[in-house]
Amino acid sequence: MSRRHEVKFRAVTAVQRWVVNPLSRRLPFQTLIETTGRTSGLPRRTPVGGRRVGQELWIVSEYGEKSHYVRNIQADPKVRVRVGGRWHHGTARLLHQDDPRVRLRSLPRMNSLAVRAVGTNLLTVRVDLAD
Template sequence: MPWPVWGCLALGLNLALTLLSPRAKRALVRALQKYVINPPMRLLLHLGLMPLGLALLETRGRVTGKPRRTPVGNGRQGDDFWIVAEHGERAGYVRNIRRDPLVRLRFRVGLRFHWVEGHAEVRPDDDPWALQRTLSRWHPLRALNAVTVQVMSAEPVVVHVRLAPRHGIRKTGTGSTACRNRAPAREPQETP
């Protein structure tokens, strides 16, 4: 059969699985991402070989305290970075963020990849689909990521990361020691 027919069948099965058993869909997608998709993406992003449109999110494991890296869509807009987590509150990195909101992101700035620190916040009340439309409006790779997220998601949730201060795309070191050794989060002080 031609590729478009296979694609339509896969999308039909995906829709049926989403409607009949979100739990089974979540388990299938999670296994696919964990063992097939994410390992090579993590390696390519770490080496700086990944195309535009993707980033690497580093959180601290809520149980082990070790750095955990997850490929995510590049939702950078100035000093803000937006992520739509396909599995919502059940995603490991979302649970890690709930425990420790200090994160690092590795994404392309110009021609090079940089690690940038940030403070993450899970926003369950934000509309993930409206955010995806906004992010993908002008960028074809973000549009592809938005479609992939919509196909694979069961309970999406928005994650907002405030990046290090403007004009401060700083390198925070190499490897994962910066994630392990960072200080606890401090909220910015308001001026009276």
């Protein structure tokens, strides 16, 4: 990662971690993904912008495998997601072969614009919902 991308990553993730995410998690209809912390073993809830299509939830991570929730998925792909105010269990899959820029066209517009603006290493994540 270039120095410019590293500075951008640190600035954006600090704002997300301390300002945006705590506020977003409180919104009743914000989509959340709950992973198990790879070190702590505790539940970690991250606001995401995705779209449910049938029994799948599609997400694009702006920092790919550098995102903490993606690293948690690598350690344990069993997740819960809150979509439309309801919680669902599922299994997350990282889709390296999927084109995340094309995928963003099918996801919520405002989130997709933000992901494109701040993202440096896009990665598609699909959650197969069990219920």
